[in-house]
Amino acid sequence: MAIEGEVIIRAAALVGAGICMGFGAIGPGVGEGFAAGKACEGISKRPEHAGLITRTMLIGQAVSESTGIYSLVIALIMIFMT
Amino acid sequence: MELPLFELTAYVGAGLCMGFGAIGAGVGEGYAASRAAAVISRQPRAASAVVKAMLIGQAIAETSGVFALVGAILILFGASQGADALVGAACVLGAGLAMGVGAIGPGVGAGIAAGFACFGIGRNPVRGPLVLQTMIIGQAVSQTSGIFALVAGLLILFGAPEGADFVRRAACLLGAGFAAGAGAIGPGIGAGVAAGFASEGVSKRPARSSLILQTMMIGQAVSQTTSVYALVISLLLIYVA
Numbered sequence: 001m002a003i004e005g006e007v008i009i010r011a012a013a014l015v016g017a018g019i020c021m022g023f024g025a026i027g028p029g030v031g032e033g034f035a036a037g038k039a040c041e042g043i044s045k046r047p048e049h050a051g052l053i054t055r056t057m058l059i060g061q062a063v064s065e066s067t068g069i070y071s072l073v074i075a076l077i078m079i080f081m082t
Numbered sequence: 083m084e085l086p087l088f089e090l091t092a093y094v095g096a097g098l099c100m101g102f103g104a105i106g107a108g109v110g111e112g113y114a115a116s117r118a119a120a121v122i123s124r125q126p127r128a129a130s131a132v133v134k135a136m137l138i139g140q141a142i143a144e145t146s147g148v149f150a151l152v153g154a155i156l157i158l159f160g161a162s163q164g165a166d167a168l169v170g171a172a173c174v175l176g177a178g179l180a181m182g183v184g185a186i187g188p189g190v191g192a193g194i195a196a197g198f199a200c201f202g203i204g205r206n207p208v209r210g211p212l213v214l215q216t217m218i219i220g221q222a223v224s225q226t227s228g229i230f231a232l233v234a235g236l237l238i239l240f241g242a243p244e245g246a247d248f249v250r251r252a253a254c255l256l257g258a259g260f261a262a263g264a265g266a267i268g269p270g271i272g273a274g275v276a277a278g279f280a281s282e283g284v285s286k287r288p289a290r291s292s293l294i295l296q297t298m299m300i301g302q303a304v305s306q307t308t309s310v311y312a313l314v315i316s317l318l319l320i321y322v323a
Contacts, residue, residue, distance in 0.1 A: 011253030014323055018257025021315040022264030025308035029187070029227075033272015036301020037279030040294050044283025047290040054297055061304045068308040075261070075315045079323050 010082065017078035024071020031064040088163040091171035095178030096157040102182035102263075103150020106270070110143040110193015117197030121204025128207040135203050135214050139196020142221045146185035146192070146228040146270075153181030153235055161239055165248075172252035176259025177239040180316070183263030184231020191224040191274020198278030202285025209288040216284045216295055220277020223302045227266040227273070227309035234262030234316045242320055250323075258319035265312020272305040 039057035043050045118136040122129045157178055163170035199217035203210045238255050245251050280298035284291045 007249050011249050014250065014253040014319060015257040015260070017315060017323075018259070018261040018319055019264075020261075021312045022261040025261075025265035025312040026268035028308045029268020029270070029272040029305055030275075031268075031272065032305035033191070033269070033274065033276045033302065036272070036276035036298060036305060039301055040276065040280035040283045040298050043294050043297055044287040044290065047287060047293060050290075050293055050297065054300065057297070057301055058304070061301065065304070065307065068311060071308075072311045072315070076318075079315070079318055 013078045013082040017075040020071050020078065021075040024068055024075070028064050028068035032061040035060050035064065087167040088170040088174070092157055092161060092174040095174035095176075096154040097178075098175075099150055099157060099178035099182035100154040102179075103147055103153070103185035106186040106189020106191075107144050107147030107193070108189070110189045110191065110196070110274070111140040113190075113193045114139050114143065114196035114200060118200040118204070121201045125204045125207070128204045131207045131210045132200050132204045135210065135217070136196060136200045138214065139192065139199060139217055139221065142218065142225065143189050143192035143196060145225060146188040149228060149232045150182050150185040153177065153232070156236075156239060165244065166252075168248050168252045169255065172255040173239055173242060176255040176257075177235040179256075179259040180231050180235035180238060180262040183260075184228055184235065184266035187267035187270025188225045188228035188274070189270070191270040191272065191277070192221040194271070194274040195221050195224065195277035195281060199281035199285075202282040206285040206288070209285060212288055212291055213281050213285045216291065216298070217277060217281040219295065220273065220280055220298055220302065223299070223306065224270050224273035224277060227269040227306060230309055230313045231262045231266040234258060234313060234320075237317075237320055238262075254319045254323045258316040261312045261319065262316040265309050265316070269306045269309040273302045276302050276305065
């Protein structure tokens with residue numbers, strides 16, 4: 001079966017999009033979950049500061065999410081723009 | 083020599099599916115047992131409550147491994163080649179990766195949650211049912227990313243659209259399988275860690291359990307977002323690309 005150059009480039013981009021988003025979902029998932037867990041522990045120790053703790057957790061999780069967004073963007077570029 | 087590409091890849095795909103799928107449940111359930119044993123050594127009178135919670139938590143951690151087993155059996159006995167051997171091979175390989183790798187995170191996460199919950203119940207057996215409830219809710223969120231991966235795997239195996247562009251479709255299915263599978267690792271583990279700390283927090287401060295549960299769910303929801311991204315990319319690859 002003869003596979004032309006352009007076809008295999010497009011195929012590689014599609015597999016690469018999957019690999020990109022697949023690996024990219026690992027880090028933020030673990031990190032944000034750990035942040036949520038420690039926030040719950042902090043609230044169990046000092047419930048009167050729950051609002052402050054939750055806000056801090058969300059800010060930290062948003063920063064942790066950034067690389068996941070980068071992976072999503074690159075995966076979308078590889079699907080639609082190559 | 084004409085290689086039977088589909089049959090070869092089906093065996094590889096089923097092997098990857100069950101091979102990867104056994105990791106998460108094994109690690110998670112072992113961790114749960116270790117924390118349960120540790121707390122029983124400190125509080126022997128809480129043993130029956132702790133063991134009960136451990137078994138329930140381990141059963142939930144086992145579910146993702148069972149999904150991987152079902153996936154491997156479907157690949158071995160339920161998959162057919164379709165129009166083209168290359169596309170059929172990509173189907174079974176992609177589905178095997180999705181369902182196998184996708185079982186790692188939820189298994190480990192549910193096991194971590196069970197371990198922390200058992201520790202909390204050992205220290206506060208009177209509030210055991212409340213801690214158990216928190217653990218189960220948290221574990222359920224951890225399993226959702228595994229469900230996403232299972233659904234993607236089933237769609238790759240049975241629901242992919244027909245078409246003539248064989249190389250492109252094969253690449254799409256392989257990429258979709260990888261995205262859905264690996265996309266369940268992080269959120270599964272993260273949601274499980276969150277559930278674990280929340281369960282232990284409820285055991286220390288049962289009066290504020292609803293506040294802790296609420297914070298856990300907000301945090302877990304943020305943690306699950308990347309598994310949703312991965313599912314979206316996977317569905318785009320199957321149906322749009």
